[in-house]
Amino acid sequence: MIRDLYNVRVQPEEGSSTPLTEEEEQRARAVLFSDLGNVIAERGWVRFPAYSPEERRRLVDVAHRLSAHWGQQVFVEAEDECAMKLYLAGDGAQPPLLR
Template sequence: MSPAEGGPTPLTEEEERRARAVLSSDLGNVIAERGWVRFPAYSPEERRRLMAVAQRLSAHWGQQVFIEAEDQCAMRLYLAGYGSQYSAHPLVP
């Protein structure tokens, strides 16, 4: 749905940059602590944003941060050894 059809208005370039920075910090802290995080992603834009966060964390840490869709509403970001077998845990705020 486009903004003209009542859908969400896309973020400006600056808003997108800030959103990715905050997500990188918040999700990165959780991943550093326990090795994985699950986060809601309802739209293609939100999924692309989380993919960019995984790439950013990978570059920052010098180790791969993997990302996968758990279902239609959530993505999992994780380090090696913390993959799909841990998907029974609740969402992290």
Template structure:
């Protein structure tokens, strides 16, 4: 007996994250756009965790969308292995003697 499989996706290797569907990805970016945008508008910067290349790409896309929406550039950069920082001009990380921004929270 042959069975047809609908809505079946291959699973990533054991322990890896499951990929988002197109709709889930769209909704995740919309939520980040609203939530991160509100914090950036309030204080000029935001730090957000990003552990995988997909999460980092998602934050870069959100920064581009915010830049287009506001008409001013939203800068994005990796703070370390587990966090990205999005900020407006003039709200970037404060340089230290060794050239790194000081972290007050953990990963």
């Protein structure tokens, strides 16, 4: 007997991530825009983990959207291979992370 399989997806290789759908990507960026924007508005800067190039691109896009929304430049810099920092002008000179 032959059976048809519906809604079956190929599993990604071990250690790789699955790309988000367009709707999931929009929701993720909207949440980052809101949550990171609130923290930046409160203290002028925020650190956020970014382990993959996709996550880094997402944070850069969020910084550009915040800049356009506020009319004030939101800067982005990579702190290390696992974290990025978004900050307003004048708030970028924060002390480094204690390790």
